[in-house]
Amino acid sequence: MVKPLIQKLEQFAKLSDEDRQVLEDAARDVKVIGPRQDIITEDDEPNDVHLILDGWAARYKMIPNGDRAILAYLIPGDLCDIHVTLLNQMDHSIGALSTCRVAFIPRQKMDEIMRRDGQLGRAIWWSTLVDEAILREWLVNMAHRSADKRLAHFICEMLLRSKAVGLTDDDSFELPLTQEELGDTMGLSTVHVNRTLQDLRAQGLITSRGKRLIVNDVDRLFEFSDYNPNYLHQVGGHKRDR
Amino acid sequence: MVKPLIQKLEQFAKLSDEDRQVLEDAARDVKVIGPRQDIITEDDEPNDVHLILDGWAARYKMIPNGDRAILAYLIPGDLCDIHVTLLNQMDHSIGALSTCRVAFIPRQKMDEIMRRDGQLGRAIWWSTLVDEAILREWLVNMAHRSADKRLAHFICEMLLRSKAVGLTDDDSFELPLTQEELGDTMGLSTVHVNRTLQDLRAQGLITSRGKRLIVNDVDRLFEFSDYNPNYLHQVGGHKRDR
DNA sequence: CGCAAGATTGAAGTACGTCAATTCCAGTGG
DNA sequence: CCACTGGAATTGACGTACTTCAATCTTGCG
Structure with missing residues (x-):
């Protein structure tokens, strides 16, 4: 079920069977989201972390002039916003592009995972740092x-x-x-x-x-x-x- | 000494006197960096987290065609790359624009701070999430x-x-x-x-x-x-x- | 088969880039 | 106090990569 995420994380760290099981357990609550539907909407205060299992989603912002700015693509194995709950509210939306299967991981569960000893937390950190690096590279790309x-x-x-x-x-x-x-x-x-x-x-x-x-x-x-x-x-x- | 950082963090959370002292202690090792000098260079594997105390610095990438892409400005109170050590190496550089006073905070010290109970760690997290939000907004700005x-x-x-x-x-x-x-x-x-x-x-x-x-x-x-x-x-x- | 959504095309406009010259200004040395 | 310097700001003329508008053609799908 969470194979893409595991495959991605194992680029960075060897996960134990237990790590894998923890992920499986966390991602039990799966919802199907249709194309053009939002997974999270700007101004929401989400209580779950979302993991894309299948399909493509996009992080986007609407601009007052009516334009839509797409800021990132989320594909299977991508986690959305591990820690947004720290901020008061979302400053952007995430919407499904194709039909998506998305695991809703309760915030608290995610906190536990990140606090566990071992490689799993580190590997997830690594993936969020990569997400940020991608954002920087996109900035280079657009502007230059x-x-x-x-x-x-x-x-x-x-x-x-x-x-x-x-x-x-x-x-x-x-x-x-x-x-x-x-x-x-x-x-x-x-x-x-x-x-x-x-x-x-x-x-x-x-x-x-x-x-x-x-x-x-x-x-x-x-x-x-x-x-x-x-x-x-x-x-x-x-x-x-x- | 670390006043700007404290002032910034207190937008988000009330810090205790102890929190403040912890920051002061961590930021003891101050270096002056001249304009046009790098604080960190692409491919480095830095052992310190850097805190700008004074002056402006920029996060940038050089593009093969000779262009320089500036990705962020770092002003007093800004921390650079709390967790880059997780990644093998820097994928960009950070350079001083004006003369900068920069505190070099040892990685280990920073880890301790983030692990402490209480508001300080949360507040620093908050500031890194804001940095990422700024990056997204810049992307909107450049492209649209x-x-x-x-x-x-x-x-x-x-x-x-x-x-x-x-x-x-x-x-x-x-x-x-x-x-x-x-x-x-x-x-x-x-x-x-x-x-x-x-x-x-x-x-x-x-x-x-x-x-x-x-x-x-x-x-x-x-x-x-x-x-x-x-x-x-x-x-x-x-x-x-x- | 029929319909929308998406892809493609053409023509005309505009916001930006490039090149190269000139002017301004802060800092330095005499 | 001034003259000199080099970096930064400014200007003009011209080129081009992109946008806009509006039409047509293609494709996936009920």
């Missing part, structure tokens, strides 16, 4: 790269993150996003997203078949987008020397 | 707002953050940044930063005298930049209804 490299960079990241939770098939993976959602993520119009994707396809960097995206040549895509995966702090894979 | 609103939004934030640590004088504060640094922050050319600032001045929103920036009418600047300070999770001040 052109549309084509920006999109390519994003694709590199989602490929590696999908791979880390066992959701890839060679170098292809499900990218269940509309071009409008991509635009809200990258700060681009849908028209420009469309043309830019065509461009990447024309360059032979990617291929898409429905919602499945195929990276034809990972090295070339990395090269093209100046992709340095160090911020994901994954072990083993994908070193990049510069 | 025009240059003039983007700059205005940034100025609103720095005004409130400066105010929270007692560095404002009415609605004016020191902004020791060059236009090039502003550009590296906002993803704009220096030329465009220059023209945009002139524009804000011409609209009567701000005035600058050397490195001191005066906000002429906070409400108007908030209005202009769609500024909603909820993400700073400050108590009391500056509610915004929409």
Whole structure:
């Protein structure tokens, strides 16, 4: 049930059978959330931590002018907001994009897990630090790269993150996003997203078949987008020397 | 010595005299860092947590194309990277912009502080969650707002953050940044930063005298930049209804 | 089969970047 | 007190990556 999370955490630390069991127990309360439904809404004061088991969700903010800013994608194995309860209320929302299975972990349970001795708490910390590093890299991406490299960079990241939770098939993976959602993520119009994707396809960097995206040549895509995966702090894979 | 930090934390929780003393003791090892010098450099594996006592520093990444992306500003009272030691190595650098006094707090000491019972640990957590919320808001800002609103939004934030640590004088504060640094922050050319600032001045929103920036009418600047300070999770001040 | 939502296209506008010159200003040395 | 310097701010002219609008075409799905 919590396989993706475990797989992700084990990149960083070896978990004991007990650790695994603790996670299984914590994630018993599973709800299915339909596409376009919120998991948490701005101004909420949530009492649970949410773990995505299946499907894609997005962290987003609405801007007074009507724009939607997507701030992060949450895929299987991702925990949302381990410690938000410390803050008075949410300053953003989290919504399901596709149909999601989400485990609701009671705040108190989560606190216990984090306080346990051993590797589990450390590993979860590590994953939240990586989430923050991703946010920083997105900031670099939005403010400093052109549309084509920006999109390519994003694709590199989602490929590696999908791979880390066992959701890839060679170098292809499900990218269940509309071009409008991509635009809200990258700060681009849908028209420009469309043309830019065509461009990447024309360059032979990617291929898409429905919602499945195929990276034809990972090295070339990395090269093209100046992709340095160090911020994901994954072990083993994908070193990049510069 | 650690007054700004204490002042900031007390927005969130009442600290005991003992809490205050613990902070004082932890921040004994103070170093002066000159402008343009790094406090931590990418790929370092730091053993200390750094607390800015005086001056401005910036979190930044260099991009292969030679650009510098500024990801955050660190002002007095800001702690850098409470828990980076969990990750193998830094994925970005932190550099002093002006001359900075920085307290080097040994990792172990910091761990003890976070484990103590009572309000101090909670308050420090709160401040790191706010740092992350700031990062998200910056992402919104870069990807979804025009240059003039983007700059205005940034100025609103720095005004409130400066105010929270007692560095404002009415609605004016020191902004020791060059236009090039502003550009590296906002993803704009220096030329465009220059023209945009002139524009804000011409609209009567701000005035600058050397490195001191005066906000002429906070409400108007908030209005202009769609500024909603909820993400700073400050108590009391500056509610915004929409 | 039929309908929406999404993807694609074309044409025209604009907010920004680039390049290169000039002016301003704080600090330094005489 | 002034002249000199180098970094920062400012300006003008021009180029371009993106946006906007509005139409059409495609696709998944009841």
